[in-house]
Amino acid sequence: MKAAFVALVGRPSSGKSTLLNRVCGGKVSIVSPVPQTTRNRIRGIHNGPPGQLVFVDTPGFHSSERKMNLRLRELAISTLRESELVLYLVDVTRPPGEEERALISSLRQTEDRLVVGLNKIDVQPNHRALAEKELAAAFRAPRLFPLSARSGEGLEALLAALWQLAPEGDPMYPPEYYTDQTPEFRIAEIVREKAMRDLREEVPHALYVHIEDLEMRHENTELWARGFIFVERDSQKGILVGRGGERIRATVRDAEAELGELFPYAVKLDLRVKVRPKWRHDEALLSRLIR
Ligand SMILES: Nc1nc2c(ncn2[C@@H]2O[C@H](COP(=O)(O)OP(=O)(O)OP(=O)(O)O)[C@@H](O)[C@H]2O)c(=O)[nH]1
Ligand SMILES: [Mg+2]
Incomplete structure (x- = not known):
């Protein structure tokens, strides 16, 4: 059996919580068009034939020095450090800017355990080609998966990549759980x-x-x-x-x-x-x- 914690990271509004809800088969994390909606590490559990993946949603990574934003960023960074795998979600409807580059550079050291989702490909036209170019320049061989968290398109391939990287281990939660929130x-x-x-x-x-x-x-x-x-x-x-x-x-x-x-x-x-x-x-x- 395989088991892993998967840190879900990305800029605000890239669709992390939407993706979490989809892979867990239930509403675990709230979603809104307002950036910085998620303020906590929210765990959602995905059970499959190979074992268990526990996705950990995090606050959107935002480069601001305000007190609350610093806290939100720290939480995302500590989750990154403590998880076996990292799922980085890029929103292809926005061109990659300074903030995306800062995040990419801090993810470089996680490349061995990193999977990248290029989200919102249901929106046309988009900046997918630009994002791919940016990622290809920063990583040796990035595992890139175009997808739509909203429709579910492309999700199977992304999950397969996560299963492949996941280490052997026993499940952390009973199979009927999809979240551990009070x-x-x-x-x-x-x-x-x-x-x-x-x-x-x-x-x-x-x-x-x-x-x-x-x-x-x-x-x-x-x-x-x-x-x-x-x-x-x-x-x-x-x-x-x-x-x-x-x-x-x-x-x-x-x-x-x-x-x-x-x-x-x-x-x-x-x-x-x-x-x-x-x-x-x-x-x-x-x-x-x-x-
Ligand atoms: N078109 C489209 N919209 C999406 C997709 N995934 C998410 N969205 C929308 O993007 C907005 C932000 O989604 P969230 O899931 O809240 O994003 P988040 O990354 O969790 O945002 P924070 O918690 O603020 O960091 C919402 O309006 C979603 O409905 C997608 O695949 N396609
Ligand atoms: Mg969120």
């Missing part, structure tokens, strides 16, 4: 995904979700969750709550619907929006949130 975390993430929808500029980055408590009700058929969506300013709170509370009600409704599909029971949310000024500068909070 219910609190999954609920907080789905709420964050719904709350982020259609938000622009700073607002999606200025929110985080905290689930305060959980309680099973009605003979384990309903999980009740109470929590908060934190933002940095009153104006952001106004946006999230919406006119007459319309937006927060829609967030609750859509999160409850999706959570009801993910869990074997109904989920009822009691959510409030709260202001916590400058939370992104609070080191202790960042340590709890980003890990």
